[in-house]
Amino acid sequence: xxxxxARLSPQGTSPExxxxxxxxxxxxxxxxxxxxxxxSVELSLPQVFLLRDLRxxxxxxxxxxxxxxxxxxxxxxxxxxxxxxxGYIRRTHDTRDRRQVLISLTPKGRRCTDRLKETLLARWGExxxxxxxxxxxxxxxxxxxxxxxxxxxxLDDPRGCEAPRRSSAVARIPKTTIDRGSRTxxxxxxx
Numbered sequence: 001x002x003x004x005x006a007r008l009s010p011q012g013t014s015p016e017x018x019x020x021x022x023x024x025x026x027x028x029x030x031x032x033x034x035x036x037x038x039x040s041v042e043l044s045l046p047q048v049f050l051l052r053d054l055r056x057x058x059x060x061x062x063x064x065x066x067x068x069x070x071x072x073x074x075x076x077x078x079x080x081x082x083x084x085x086x087g088y089i090r091r092t093h094d095t096r097d098r099r100q101v102l103i104s105l106t107p108k109g110r111r112c113t114d115r116l117k118e119t120l121l122a123r124w125g126e127x128x129x130x131x132x133x134x135x136x137x138x139x140x141x142x143x144x145x146x147x148x149x150x151x152x153x154x155l156d157d158p159r160g161c162e163a164p165r166r167s168s169a170v171a172r173i174p175k176t177t178i179d180r181g182s183r184t185x186x187x188x189x190x191x
Contacts, residue, residue: 019142019146023143023146031045033123034048037116037119037120041112041115041116042086043083043086043088043112044079046069046071046079047079047082047083047088048116049069050065050069050079050080050083050089050103051083051088051089051105051109051112051113051116052113052116052117053065053068054089054103054104054105054109054113055105055109055110055113055114055117058104059102059103059104060102060103061094061100061101061102061103062076062077062080062091062100062101062102062103063100063101065103080103083109086108087106087108087109088105088106088108088109088112089103089104089105089106089109090103090104090105090106091103092104
């Protein structure tokens with residue numbers, strides 16, 4: 001890891017600290033807006049995230065989704081029940097394995113995700129309206145570099161969102177690890 005040679009700002013903080021504070025404010029603001037958008041369609045934020053995920057992948061197993069969000073089967077079932085009762089999703093049995101339940105969007109679910117995405121894109125466009133293209137490119141490059149630096153710390157899934165199955169988590173820990181301060185990082189995460 002590179003040693004920081006950053007100069008302190010007049011407020012006595014490093015540029016890295018200021019970037020972290022700005023990203024944290026962005027995340028908090030984004031989550032607040034996402035909650036408000038979810039509330040406007042009478043859904044919870046996890047339900048909106050599920051609809052968004054389904055819009056991207058088409059359909060998925062209900063157990064896969066509960067693993068991704070780290071929800072217990074009963075919590076996931078409750079969220080799915082609400083979405084199905086409201087007409088946003090449908091549940092069907094997998095034709096290859098009848099024990100598995102597949103979830104997919106209904107036309108109402110697709111309209112809802114499209115409307116939420118339009119709102120998000122319009123809001124983002126308005127927020128970026130006064131930025132020059134070079135500023136957007138520089139911000140994108142900086143954030144992409146920071147994300148790449150943080151990826152090794154997202155141990156479970158390269159996308160950073162999959163929670164390990166509780167029953168098999170121990171079996172998936174690789175034997176080769178590298179000690180990084182207070183965290184032990186699987187060697188595969190550093191590759």
